[in-house]
Amino acid sequence: MxxxxxxxxxxxxxxxxxxxxxxxxxxxxxxxxxxxxxxxxxxxxxxxxxxxxxxxxxxxxxxxxxxxxxxxxxxxxxxxxxxxxxxxxxxxxxxxxxxxxxxxxxxxxxxxxxxxxxxxxxxxxxxxxxxxxxxxxxxxxxxxxxxxxxxxxxxxxxxxxxxxxxxxxxxxxxxxxxxxxxxxxxxxxxxxxxxxxxxSIRSSTAITAEMVKLTENAFRDVNIAFANELSLICADLEVDVWELIDLANLHPRVNILTPGPGVGGHCIAVDPWFLAASTQSAHLIRVAREVNDAKPEFVCSQIQNKIDSGSLKEVALFGLAFKADVGDLRESPALKIASLIAKRNPKVSLRVVEPNISHLPPSLEYADNVRLDSAEGALSNSELAVLLVAHSTFLSVDKRQFPEVEFLDFTGKWTD
Ligand SMILES: NC(=O)c1ccc[n+]([C@@H]2O[C@H](COP(=O)([O-])OP(=O)(O)OC[C@H]3O[C@@H](n4cnc5c(N)ncnc54)[C@H](O)[C@@H]3O)[C@@H](O)[C@H]2O)c1
Known part of the structure; x- marks a missing residue:
């Protein structure tokens, strides 16, 4: 008909x-x-x-x-x-x-x-x-x-x-x-x-089309997990992960992604679970999710080591969004890290720099030791500055202007 x-x-x-x-x-x-x-x-x-x-x-x-x-x-x-x-x-x-x-x-x-x-x-x-x-x-x-x-x-x-x-x-x-x-x-x-x-509009069956979306996001997640796992291995072996990836990517058929503080947003951090939940065969996809979900805790432990070993009282965290140059905080690993560090260190003053928001989200609002600050304000008042999200405005920070500040970069973008 x-x-x-x-x-x-x-x-x-x-x-x-x-x-x-x-x-x-x-x-x-x-x-x-x-x-x-x-x-x-x-x-x-x-x-x-x-x-x-x-x-x-x-x-x-x-x-x-x-x-x-x-x-x-x-x-x-x-x-x-x-x-x-x-x-x-x-x-x-x-x-x-x-x-x-x-x-x-x-x-x-x-x-x-x-x-x-x-x-x-x-x-x-x-x-x-x-x-x-x-x-x-x-x-x-x-x-x-x-x-x-x-x-x-x-x-x-x-x-x-x-x-x-x-x-x-x-x-x-x-x-x-x-x-x-x-x-x-x-x-x-x-x-x-x-x-x-x-x-172009490509046609297929309903179930294939459903899987296309999930596969795209699982592909990204698995590749990011590989980079994130390398960052953990390098921490164990005291190797510079950024240099390692830079050198490995010289191979014409290798293109390793950049490690980060974890995976956020409402797509890549969520959709692979829909595949994992529908079959027993999705081992790699499930483990990739676990690797990426565990990364914020690893970042917290690295920040905590710095705080404890230096008895630090003033720390700046750069970025809360789930990725660079957006203000979207959904499933954001940076926000999770900031909340955990604030909770575990009530006596440490945390200055959070996030140019894409005008007030702190509910998970940080409660904390007396957290305030939203400008990059300049945070760097002038902190002993440690941590880069969690590589917003483009952060990349022009001239570290030499703040010789008293120690810099810790989880994005690989804060070059000297
Ligand atoms: N945001 C993205 O970038 C993106 C990209 C690709 C796919 N998706 C998918 O698209 C879907 C929608 O995502 P979104 O980001 O637009 O969500 P959203 O939360 O921005 O919007 C969903 C809207 O649906 C409304 N709603 C809920 N139940 C309803 C109902 N029974 N009847 C009418 N309205 C109802 C809500 O009030 C809300 O306004 C999700 O499955 C998401 O995973 C989102």
Whole structure:
């Protein structure tokens, strides 16, 4: 049966991924309803403002809202297609928490009549799109997953791989993978994303598409774990890890990544667990997660050694974000390190330098011995300065101007 073109779309979950997705579809001419359960999100959007900072995004949002093609609200209504972009956090025991997806599915189900496409974009464990399809048809036995019937509903997975800070440029430009639970679903999803995606759209099955996203992040995690493990081995053997990696990378087919204080953010530090939880075969992926998760404790022990051996009273920590040049503190190893050092050393005054935030996060706010400071202020008042995150503004610090300060660098970027 010939599918009619999709002209109305509902995007469920208007966060960092769902909102720009809704905006790009609306600006491509679809009539889009964005749905979110959060009053704060809806209120901000109804005032015409974005809920996050992203270069170039607010003008795109304004265009979508002013054209009348994007409207937002709490309730889901019938439409030709649905895109789900709700959170998928780690559940208990590092399992995959699909509860937000299930809530979205239950809210979509009563609005289906047959012929619709439901696309899952949330990062998901293998098999989630199939389970979503089964959940919806078991609550609506009048619908079917068989193709080409009047009451057929189609399901596909389409992962997102944009980088924070580059969403506006990357969302339309990146190559995409779409995978349906049936061939027609795959074709429908491909047609849908062609509306605004200028990159190539590769099609596959739903489970492969789900695994593509997890594999990308597990690949990064495993490679970072290799570098982080080298840093531990080098500490044991008293070898300079930065020199070692520099020299090993002279090999034309070797490209070792840079060790750091650990792995953070809500993707690389989380998604590999979804793979590890779905099979007994993911040994390396599981161990890589453990290596990266253990790195903050190693960094703490190195800082602690300096504090104890020098009876230090004033320490500066540079960086709290989960990576350089962002203000995002989610799953940040630097934040974990700062919190542990503050807790274990109540008599040591800690000056935290994080130019991307204006006040301390809750995990540090409680501590009397921690304050947010400028780089200059921290360096003028500290005996030890620790580089945890290589924000570009930190790289110009002239260490020679602070001869009294000892420098400890966990990023390899504070060169002499
Ligand atoms: N942020 C990224 O860089 C990124 C990149 C790729 C993939 N992802 C994945 O995309 C998904 C969404 O991530 P995000 O960063 O946009 O999350 P987010 O927390 O920024 O936004 C999620 C939104 O969904 C809303 N929500 C929750 N349950 C809902 C429901 N039942 N109905 C309607 N709205 C609901 C929340 O209120 C929130 O506004 C996750 O699976 C994430 O792993 C994120």
């Amino acid at each position: 010939e599918q009619s073109p999709i002209s109305t779309l509902t995007v469920v979950g208007l966060g960092y991924i769902g909102l720009p997705t809704a905006v790009f579809f609306a600006n491509a001419g679809l009539t889009v309803r964005g749905v979110d359960t959060s009053d704060r999100v809806l209120q901000t959007l109804n005032e015409g403002r974005a809920t996050f900072e992203e270069p170039g995004f607010s003008s795109l949002l304004t265009r979508a809202l002013e054209s009348g093609l994007l409207e937002v609200g709490k309730d889901i209504r019938p439409s030709d297609a649905f895109v789900i972009a709700v959170p998928t956090p780690l559940g208990e025991g590092r399992s995959f928490d699909n509860s937000y997806i299930n809530s979205a599915a239950d809210a979509i189900a009563p609005n289906l009549k047959g012929g619709e496409l439901v696309v899952l974009e949330s990062t998901s464990a293998p098999g989630t799109t199939e389970a979503l399809a089964q959940r919806i048809v078991s609550s609506r036995p009048d619908l079917t997953l068989e193709e080409d019937r009047e009451n057929s509903v189609y399901f596909a997975y389409c992962p997102e791989r944009v980088i924070p800070g580059g969403i506006t440029a990357e969302m339309p430009a990146n190559d995409r993978v779409v995978g349906g639970t049936t061939e027609t679903a795959t074709c429908m999803a491909e047609e849908l994303y062609k509306c605004f995606v200028r990159g």
